[in-house]
Amino acid sequence: MKKASILMIIGSALLLGLFVFPLWNIRLGAPQYPEPLGIDIHINGLQGENEFDIQNIDGLNHYIGMKTLPKPADMWEFSVFPKVVLSMAVIGILIGILGFIGKISSIWFLIWFIVMGILGTLGIYDFNLWLVEYGTDLDPNAILKLVNPDGTPMKYNPPLIGHKKLLNFDAFSYPRLGGVLLGIGMLFSLIGYFLGRKSTANLN
C-alpha cells in the first residue's frame, strides 16, 4: 500500500506540470512556412511557439474570416481549468498521503481516477467544441469564401488529434509535455489503485 500511495502522490503531483508545460499543441505548416507556425495550448491561455506565431496565424486567418485567437480573458476555460487542475492535484496528493498512513483504502485512488477521467473527457469535449466553433463560425464578409464539392462551406477546424489538410496548410494536433504528464499521472493513480488492492488482498 505504501508503494501504491507513493505512486498516487507522484501521479497527482505530475498534474502540476500543466502550470509550466503546454497541454496541447497545434502546428501549421505550408510550403511558404518551412518553419511551421505553432500554438501551444496551456491551461491558462494560448502561446505562440515562436514569439509572433499567434499574430501571424491571426493574420492568415483573417482571409477566411476566422475570429482572432482568444486571449485568456476571452474564454472562461482559461480561468477555470487552472483551478480544477490545482484542486485535483491537491486532492490527489491528500488521498495519497492518507493512503500512505493507512487512513483510507486504495478505492479512493480509483475514485480520483474516475473523476479525473470525467473531467478530462469534458475538457476534451469542450476543446473540440471550441475547435469546431472556431473553425466554422466565420465572418460572412470573409475575403475567401470556400465551399466543399457538395456546396457546403468549408470548415477550418484543426483535428482534435492527428493530421488534417486545411487548404495549403498541414495542421498537426498533438499533446505536449503537460498533457503527457497528465496522462502519466492518471496512469500512476490507476496502477496505484491496483497495487493497493493487491496488497490489501495479500494482507487478508
Add this chain to the structure above:
Amino acid sequence: MKKLIKIHSYLMAGLVFFAFSCNQGGGSGSSNGALSSNIAEKVYVAPGERDEQYGFLSGGYSGNLTVYGLPSGRLFKEIPVFSQFPTSGYGYSEETKPMLNTSFGFIPWDDLHHPDISQTNGELDGRWIFANGNNTPRIARISLTTFETEEIIEVPNSAGNHSSSFITENTEYVVAGTRFAVPVPQRDMPIKEYKSNFKGALTFIAVEPEHGHMDIKFQLLMPGFNYDLSHPGRGKSHGWFFFSTYNTEEANTLLEVNASQNDKDFIAAVNWKKIEEYVNNGGGTKMPANYAHNVYDESTHTATSTMKKEVLTVNPSEIPGAIYFLPTPKSPHGCDVDPSGQYIIGAGKLSADITVHSFDKMLAAIEAENFDGDAYGIPIIKYEDVVAGTVQSGGLGPLHTEFDGRGNAYTTFFISSEVVKWKLETWEVVDRQPTFYSVGHLMIPGGNSRKPHGKYLVAMNKITKDRYLPTGPEMEHSAQIYDISGEKMQLLYDFPTHGEPHYAAGCNAELLVNNSKKIYRIDENMHPYAIKSPAEAKVERDGNEVHIYMSTIRSHFTPDNIEGIKVGDKVYFHITNHEQDFDVPHGFSMIGQGTSEILVMPGQTKTSLWEPKKVGVWPFYCTDFCSALHQEMQGYVRVSPANSTIPLSWSLDDE
C-alpha cells in the same frame, strides 16, 4: 532469329564502347575539365540546400556590395552602400538620404572597392564588413546581422581612396590611403608644382569595439606618391601596416610613362602602434577640415549626418623610426601579408616576378641601420637586406595574392590571365591555371586573416568576352571558382558578377547564419513617426507639410483614403510595416512621385516624400507582392487646389 542476334551484338559493342569512353572521361588529367561529373557535384547545391560559404564581392562602379553563395555562385543580395538603390529606396527615403551626404553635398554614387570583414585576434568575427568609396573618399561599415549599411565616414585630404578599407587584426583601425596625392589642405595652385608640394594622406580610422562606430584617429601626411593598396601586419607584425606605392617619380602628367621610370617604387611600412602612442601623448597637429560622418540608427531606422570640422595630422618627420620604405620593383600594385605576418608580398605589376619581403629581415635591417638613403626623410631600407625571395613566376602582370593557410600563396596575373600557385619560403611555382579573362583580384574566404579557409578560390576577371551568351557591348564581369583543396587547382565554375568586383571577402556560413536578423521588432521601433499599431494611424498638417502616419499589414494600408491634400504640399508618407513575420515586406509608391519606391521590412518605418503638382484623385499601391490580396493593397489621395478649404480627413473602410 539471326537478325535478333545481330542487333544484340551491335548493342553489346555499343555498351562496351560506352563503358570505355566513360572510363576515359572519368580518368584524372582528362581534358573534359568542368564537364566531368565529379566537378559538377562540387558546385552543385541541390534545391533547398544551402551554400558552405558567403562571398561578399565589391560592386566597383555599381557602388554597392553583392552577397554570393559559394561554391554555387548564386547571388543572394545586393547591399546598397554608396549608391542610391531604387529597389529598396536607399538614398531615396528620407531616413537614408543623409547616408550619402558629403562635404560636396549629396553624392548619389561611388566606386566601391575593397570589402574586409571585421576580425578579433586575427580571425574573422563576422560582425561587420567595411568597404571604401574610391571616388569621393569614404569608408562604409555594413552590419552582418541586418546586411545593411550602418555608417559612412568621409575621408578628408584624400583623393582616390584606393589603398583602403583594410582592417587591423582586432579591428582597432580601418585604414584608408589616398591613391592621388593632392595639395593638403586643398588650394588653388599650379599643377606643375605637384612635386614635393602634394601630399599622400594615410588615414587611420578607429573602430569603437562595441558598436563599430568610426572616428578618424590620425592622418599621416606622406610624400606625394600614389598609395595603391595596403594590408595590415598580423601575428608577429601586428602593429605595422604596409602600403604599396607607385609614381614615386611624382609625375603629374602622362603617368602611364612618367610614373613607370623608376626601377623600384616602395612599399611603405608604417608602425601605427608607435604613431598611436605618439598621438595619445598629445602628438600631431589639428588641422581644420570638413567631412561628413553619417550614422544609421537601427532603432530609429534613421540616419543622421554630422559635419566634422577638424582632423589630427601627423608629419612623418615628427616621429622618426615609425615609417620605412621597402624598395619593390616596378610599380607594385597588390601588397599582401601572409597568415603568419612574416611575409609582405609586393606584386610589381609591370614585372614578371613577385617580390617577397621578410618582416624579420626588415626589423634586423632597421636595427642595423642598413639604409640606402631616404626619401623626404623617410629611411629606405637596402633592398637586399629586406627581400626574402623572388617568385620567378613565368607570368606577366602580377596583381594580388591570397593564402590558403597551408603554406601556399596564389597570385593573379592580369596580362597573362592566370592564377599562379607558389610556395612560401621556397618561392617555387607549383601550379598555374588560366582565368577568363584578365583577372584582377582573387579571394580565398578568410584569405586576409591568420586563418584562411583554403577550400575555394574566386578569381574576379575584368574581361568577359565570350564566356556567356552575348548581351550587347556591355556585359557583366566574369568570375571563376577553383577548388584549391588539392595539390593542383581545379576550375569548378564560371559565374557573372554585378558591377566590377575589386576584391571580395568571404567566410564560412556558420559565422553569420545564426546572427542574421529576420525582422525588426515593432516594440523596439523608436522612429519618431512610427505608429505601434494600425489604430494609431493619423494625418497631421503643419503649414504646407503633411505627415501621414500610415500602417501596412496584409493586405491593406491604414488609412487608404486621404482627402484635404493640396497642390504645393510636401506630403510625407511615414510607413510602418506592422508585420512581425520573416520575409513579409510591404512596398509603397505614389503615382508621379519624383523618387523611388520604398520597401519597408517587418517592424520598420520608412518615409517617402511626395510633392503633388496636379489636382485630382491619385492612387498609391504596395509594390511588393506581399500576399494573395496584394493587388488589392492600394489607396487614394485626393489633391485639391492650393486655395481649397477641404479639411484633412482619412479613413479605412469608412471608419
